[in-house]
Amino acid sequence: MSDKTIYAIYDDDYVLLESAKHLVGKGIHIRDVFSPFPIHGLDPVIGLARTRIAMTAFIYGMCGVAIALTGMWYFMIYDWPLNVGGKPNFSLIDNIPSFVPITFEFGVLCAGHGMALTYFLRNWTLPGFKGRNPYPRTTDDRFVMEIHAEDSKLSAEEIVAFIDETCVLEIDEK
Amino acid sequence: MHKEAAIREPLILGSPTYSDISNDVLFAIENKPTKLWKVLMVIASIAALWGIGCITYLLGVGIGTWGLNNTVGWAWDITNFVWWVGIGHAGTLISAVLLLFRQKWRMAINRPAEAMTIFAVFMAGLFPLIHMGRIWMAYWVLPLPNQFGSLWVNFNSPLLWDVFAISTYLSVSLVFWYIGLIPDFGTIRDRATRPVQKLMYGLLSFGWTGNAKAWQRFEEVSLVLAGLATPLVFSVHSIVSMDFATSVIPGWHTTIFPPYFVAGAVFSGFAMVQTLMLIVRKAMRLEHYVTIKHIEYMNIVIIVTGSIVGVAYLTELFIAYYSGVEYESYAFINRLSGPYWWSYWAMMTCNVVSPHLFWSNKLRTNLAFTFVMSIIVNIGMWFERFVIIVTSVHRDYLPSSWSMFYPTWVDIGVFVGTIGLFSVFYLLFLKYFPVLAFNEVKSILKSSGEQYKNMTDEEFKTLHPVFKKDIK
Numbered sequence: 001m002s003d004k005t006i007y008a009i010y011d012d013d014y015v016l017l018e019s020a021k022h023l024v025g026k027g028i029h030i031r032d033v034f035s036p037f038p039i040h041g042l043d044p045v046i047g048l049a050r051t052r053i054a055m056t057a058f059i060y061g062m063c064g065v066a067i068a069l070t071g072m073w074y075f076m077i078y079d080w081p082l083n084v085g086g087k088p089n090f091s092l093i094d095n096i097p098s099f100v101p102i103t104f105e106f107g108v109l110c111a112g113h114g115m116a117l118t119y120f121l122r123n124w125t126l127p128g129f130k131g132r133n134p135y136p137r138t139t140d141d142r143f144v145m146e147i148h149a150e151d152s153k154l155s156a157e158e159i160v161a162f163i164d165e166t167c168v169l170e171i172d173e174k
Numbered sequence: 175m176h177k178e179a180a181i182r183e184p185l186i187l188g189s190p191t192y193s194d195i196s197n198d199v200l201f202a203i204e205n206k207p208t209k210l211w212k213v214l215m216v217i218a219s220i221a222a223l224w225g226i227g228c229i230t231y232l233l234g235v236g237i238g239t240w241g242l243n244n245t246v247g248w249a250w251d252i253t254n255f256v257w258w259v260g261i262g263h264a265g266t267l268i269s270a271v272l273l274l275f276r277q278k279w280r281m282a283i284n285r286p287a288e289a290m291t292i293f294a295v296f297m298a299g300l301f302p303l304i305h306m307g308r309i310w311m312a313y314w315v316l317p318l319p320n321q322f323g324s325l326w327v328n329f330n331s332p333l334l335w336d337v338f339a340i341s342t343y344l345s346v347s348l349v350f351w352y353i354g355l356i357p358d359f360g361t362i363r364d365r366a367t368r369p370v371q372k373l374m375y376g377l378l379s380f381g382w383t384g385n386a387k388a389w390q391r392f393e394e395v396s397l398v399l400a401g402l403a404t405p406l407v408f409s410v411h412s413i414v415s416m417d418f419a420t421s422v423i424p425g426w427h428t429t430i431f432p433p434y435f436v437a438g439a440v441f442s443g444f445a446m447v448q449t450l451m452l453i454v455r456k457a458m459r460l461e462h463y464v465t466i467k468h469i470e471y472m473n474i475v476i477i478v479t480g481s482i483v484g485v486a487y488l489t490e491l492f493i494a495y496y497s498g499v500e501y502e503s504y505a506f507i508n509r510l511s512g513p514y515w516w517s518y519w520a521m522m523t524c525n526v527v528s529p530h531l532f533w534s535n536k537l538r539t540n541l542a543f544t545f546v547m548s549i550i551v552n553i554g555m556w557f558e559r560f561v562i563i564v565t566s567v568h569r570d571y572l573p574s575s576w577s578m579f580y581p582t583w584v585d586i587g588v589f590v591g592t593i594g595l596f597s598v599f600y601l602l603f604l605k606y607f608p609v610l611a612f613n614e615v616k617s618i619l620k621s622s623g624e625q626y627k628n629m630t631d632e633e634f635k636t637l638h639p640v641f642k643k644d645i646k
């Protein structure tokens with residue numbers, strides 16, 4: 001088993017997608033694809049599981065709702081029950097209607113920011129980090145497949161031969 | 175390939191390649207600023223500095239230097255606040271609601287519209303802060319432990335809801351905008367040739383890589399943020415309207431306010447997007463991406479929301495009569511025939527009558543006409559807020575305290591200053607940020623681009639052969 005990395009460079013998203021289907025059909029595992037924009041329909045082809053990041057947003061949102069309600073209960077009901085215009089704050093349940101807006105806003109605030117932070121950490125993108133795309137043009141108009149020879153049963157030469165059947169622009173071995 | 179119905183007009187004109195799209199959009203960033211940009215920047219900076227000067231003077235002297243008096247406690251300040259927040263509604267509406275409805279035309283305008291939103295909300299947020307007079311005590315709006323017997327802020331008050339709504343709206347919009355910007359900053363970083371540019375955009379791009387998993391997460395995050403931002407857009411202006419609606423002032427105390435304010439906000443926001451985009455597409459030569467069809471779509475939104483606003487005005491008027499409450503009736507009679515009649519009729523003409531000219535296909539697709547209309551709507555919506563705020567309070571229950579509001583030079587200066595400050599931010603955005611979400615625009619090239627749109631599958635496959643053996 002060699003640990004050769006093969007980069008197949010394409011100049012079109014459609015050609016890359018169809019080529020990926022062809023290569024996967026031959027038993028080649030595509031480790032990653034770099035592209036300037038999302039290629040729809042690629043994820044199932046290269047065997048990428050659906051992201052669970054939406055669930056984290058829900059969890060953060062629910063935490064926000066809980067924090068907001070607890071906070072408002074403490075401020076308005078427990079610690080200092082304000083009496084404005086003869087309308088005192090006695091219990092959380094009676095006061096809930098006027099707490100709805102802030103509960104909602106705070107829930108959205110936590111969901112949005114929590115998910116964004118999770119997204120940055122999972123993508124490992126934070127200020128000062130270096131881009132890890134193999135070629136600078138993959139963020140402009142090049143579409144690149146990264147294939148590791150060790151991932152499939154074929155030899156590096158066989159993989160290159162299969163890639164070469166497709167309209168690839170360039171094959172780079174490292 | 176995903177195909178669109180042939181009857182739909184293309185959203186990208188001409189036959190650009192993927193790198194042409196990058197070149198067109200990044201032209202401003204990668205080249206020296208034009209003379210027009212410099213001239214506009216100087217004008218905007220002068221207005222902004224004048225505004226900052228007025229604000230400094232205001233903070234030094236106190237808000238008595240505004241034209242407010244005992245009867246009219248809210249006037250231009252809150253008018254400007256609501257006007258700017260309203261303008262700030264179109265951006266997130268375009269990027270969030272249109273994303274949920276899978277409207278592809280949003281891709282060409284969501285970035286500049288969101289930038290407008292963010293800068294407009296900055297301007298809006300300024301007014302309540304300076305209205306406090308003692309801006310250094312602005313942190314009192316937050317529920318912080320304190321020495322005053324631990325007296326907390328009042329969570330039953332819409333004014334506090336507003337603090338939470340606007341700050342949430344601003345920060346979530348900012349995150350939504352920035353997450354969309356990151357891949358585009360990545361492109362600029364990888365194309366940059368000058369070291370300073372490479373470093374700056376390298377920092378801004380957060381080390382974006384653009385691999386398959388990152389794009390998958392990107393799309394999911396955009397979708398979820400859109401889902402979160404949609405109710406947020408509606409909640410923010412509903413809450414702004416409750417600042418008025420929950421008080422017992424005739425003319426303010428109406429249940430129609432939340433939907434009416436939201437429709438008005440979208441109306442004015444789209445008008446401002448038109449004003450800006452018509453200049454930007456021309457000055458930056460982006461006519462292939464922001465086409466007449468895009469302008470027409472936005473004009474249609476203006477007709478719809480303008481009609482909702484019109485219905486709301488008439489409903490309000492009818493209910494004032496039908497309720498039988500004499501104070502409520504008087505508030506409206508005073509609006510349309512009192513000393514501020516001209517502002518009421520200016521509002522009615524600009525917001526209710528003029529949008530219906532857009533029913534004509536010829537006018538709707540005429541750029542010069544659209545530009546004039548967008549200015550008229552902006553003016554009309556400013557008058558709407560002025561009418562609601564000032565005419566409702568200037569004649570209160572006690573005729574001896576009736577008075578008029580006259581703006582002072584500080585009132586005018588602060589307003590002009592916010593327009594200047596907004597323009598400075600916007601011009602900087604146009605020069606240093608990718609104006610269109612060009613990487614997203616690339617993703618609709620094959621479904622909505624002019625050269626691909628009505629291609630048959632055969633033609634498409636000849637143009638993009640997959641296997642070398644297929645090349646003829």
